[in-house]
Amino acid sequence: MTAELSPTGAPRRRVRVGAVAAALTGVLALLCCGGGSAAFFLTNLGGDQETLVSNEQQCDDEHRVNVTGKMPRMSAYGATQMRNAAVIIKVGQDMKVPPRGWVIAVATAMQESALRNLSNSTVAGSRGIPNEGVGSDHDSLGLFQQRAGWGSVTQRMSPDYAARKFYEKLLKIDGWEHMPLTRAAQKVQISAYPDAYAKHEDVASQIVNALAGGAARTVQIAEQAVCDRASARTIAASGWTAPIEGGVGSGFRTASRPRHNGVDIGARKRTEIHAAATGRVLVARCDPDHRGNRNCDVDGFPGKGGCGWFVDILHAGGFITRYCHMIEKPRVVPGQLVKAGEVIGLVGSSGNSSGPHLHFEVHIDSNRSFSGGINPVPFMRQRGAPLNGSA
Structure with missing residues (x-):
């Protein structure tokens, strides 16, 4: 041929x-996106040598994430941010959310807080509530910048709680697994910038792969996450399928x-x-x-x-x-x-x-x-x- x-x-x-x-408008907001590298930098905590590592991590059967050990550092995301991403993934695992949900949740937190547990000016001036920076929205808190209706200040500043509330709402959305990432995220967040989430999908997939054994490369078959089988109608957690x-x-x-x-x-x-x-x-x-x-x-x-x-x-x-x-x-x-x-x-x-x-x-x-x-x-x-x- x-x-x-x-x-x-x-x-x-x-x-x-x-x-x-x-000239195109719609849910992808594609011009916000950067170029697509097929590899990324990972550095162990405490090390001073940065190594280019392929995104072809071994795709294992367990995909368990470690939230307490050393964190890889990916490009602009440091160890603290990666640990927050690990918490988001672990909560999803504990709740039996398929890996596609982990990618959506991580991408959403990337957009909302750059994976930092953000406070507001009022909380930043309070004692006893740790934070990783002050956000720009007057009453939004935490990794997902959740407002007062999501819980108390203390609850929203807990990465575990914030991730759980995100997943609880995501799971109530009919057909969320088959939606474009930005649409699923927007249905949870009701953001003033509904097109912004899509640009994080590829890097979010890389983060999930790095922290959870290649889980973004899986598809759900018979309620099991199966590696490297996305084709035609089956979509990988990364959002891709073979044509x-x-x-x-x-x-x-x-x-x-x-x-x-x-x-x-x-x-x-x-x-x-x-x-x-x-x-x-x-x-x-x-x-x-x-x-x-x-x-x-x-x-x-x-x-x-x-x-x-x-x-x-x-x-x-x-x-x-x-x-x-x-x-x-x-x-x-x-x-x-x-x-x-x-x-x-x-x-x-x-x-x-x-x-x-x-x-x-x-x-x-x-x-x-x-x-x-x-x-x-x-x-x-x-x-x-x-x-x-x-x-």
Whole structure:
């Protein structure tokens, strides 16, 4: 099978995704997000050497978190903040909340307090109530910046209590596990900034993985958290899923195809293609071939050029996924919000293709060009949604 590395493969004026995203409104607030690194820094307490550690932690069966031992430090989050995240995860574990809830809770606390147990000016002046800073909201307290209706001052300043109250309300929301993170968080928090939570989802997943044995890479199967099985309709706790089931054939930027900017996954014609994560559709159209022709309603051939019918989706964290060679017009339109696992089109062989398959790409830093492409295989594996096979 062959697939062009990017739409047309011919020189083209670079699309300014930032400008496109700025024009979109909705629940993701994607422009708030930073670029997407697939790794992060972890440092043991007391150590002075910082080591780059891959996000591919071993995914174990227990996922138990330690709230009393040494804490890893992740980028801007120090040991105290990571310990607060560990408390949030442990409360979720004690309450039998699935790992997806831990990611939502950690991401929410990242937005509300940067994982610090914040007081207000009145509490800061009181004795006997420890705090880790003063928040900006006049009567909101704690990791989740909960207001008076959530409990007393002492209760809201307790990380255990605050996390438990968050989960209690989350569990009452019908279908919360299948909602975009920002929607689930907003239904709990009723924030004045409802779009702000999504940008923390990827880092929150990394924190959960670091503290709880790769738990963000799990899916719930028969009420059990199973590692690395997210595919199509099953969504990992990280919020990601493999777009189709099938083995990877032609790989990413191989020696024989150094400009191949994604991977090819074999599948039968009209196999449903699923959005790999919640996001906003940037592009959904027929890609011209090398001669500028838009003839995507027929099977393509090697050397024709172009992605055929294809879709680009912008996700929180500045990630972009691309889905090429659909058999017919995509089922989504530019500007549309799609949920993880939502069907966006059907497998075909349009464009630069020798047979039916999905050409799948991942880009970082909101960069749709060749330079923004990364290998989708380790990226998806790190999120518990491995592309079957290897490349």
